[in-house]
Amino acid sequence: MDSCGKPHIWREETISSEPIFQGKIISLQVDTVTLADGRSATREIVRHPGAAAVVALLDGKLLVVEQFRKPLEKCQIEIPAGKLDGDEDPLVAAARELEEETGYKAKELKLLNAFYTSPGFADEKLYVYWATELEPGEQQLDEDEDIQVEAITLEQAEAYIAEGRISDAKTILAVYAWKLHQLTGSI
């Protein structure tokens, strides 16, 4: 029994894996696994290539993009982000998405954190970078992107969170990090 180095945690072994869907972005499979008591259970698993996002401060304001999010059927204000192309370096994706979506380039991108968005059913990992020394670049939206760029103050960001116009994990995390940066000077 492989127990993740902990005697009381059971590592679920795969008995079988059924591929359900292979899309342009995500895939879905249902795995049958063994439980600690010997019974079996199924796990619904979404595979995702991963994504990169950027906390970019321009003259003390956060660069955000507003776009329509089909799964939510509403517009949302988020930090610039995009999925990785294949096994692309997240740093490269972050730099690309920042310039394509906002029209700004960063002299330096430092990894702030990387997290799994929803480890219960998906393997998506999101890399969040802290951008410094922004300079004008060239905005270039994907064919199916229709977004609006805005630079907001911390107070506006908190108001947007209160209004639900900012309500995704990466952007709320970015605002927390920004607040901590203002209080401690570090990221």
Place this chain on the structure above:
Amino acid sequence: MDSCGKPHIWREETISSEPIFQGKIISLQVDTVTLADGRSATREIVRHPGAAAVVALLDGKLLVVEQFRKPLEKCQIEIPAGKLDGDEDPLVAAARELEEETGYKAKELKLLNAFYTSPGFADEKLYVYWATELEPGEQQLDEDEDIQVEAITLEQAEAYIAEGRISDAKTILAVYAWKLHQLTGSI
């Protein structure tokens, strides 16, 4: 054209929606939508019932649970959390998951924030509560849950993040909120 109240943001209208999978927890559909330029595109959308999580401090330490996460094929340390049963009140789910997973009850649960974990492909909304005045309750794990409870200091939490043992959005957000609480006294 419905533009989310913004003239330059196109709201994607659904031309057709193809149900792909209906599982125990998630479902998957592929929608065909209209774009601003009149062309069409597909959107791969995962539906999820939503979930609730709890930031519970016991004598200045954060209650966390370690468990195996099949989508990641590894063990992870996370704050207590669980999905909503149908249209269950997230507050009720948070109270239940806290007691069932950690064996502690909270006199008060205050909503810290609620966020979409991955708005690009899923509608999962996660409600995070701040628990106060913990008292012993009764731990009661689900049949297919095999977890280990731990109370950790902020320093341990940050070490676990650095080691990748804590690497999910809600728990990293919880640690940021905890840090801000220590610095400002508010949540």
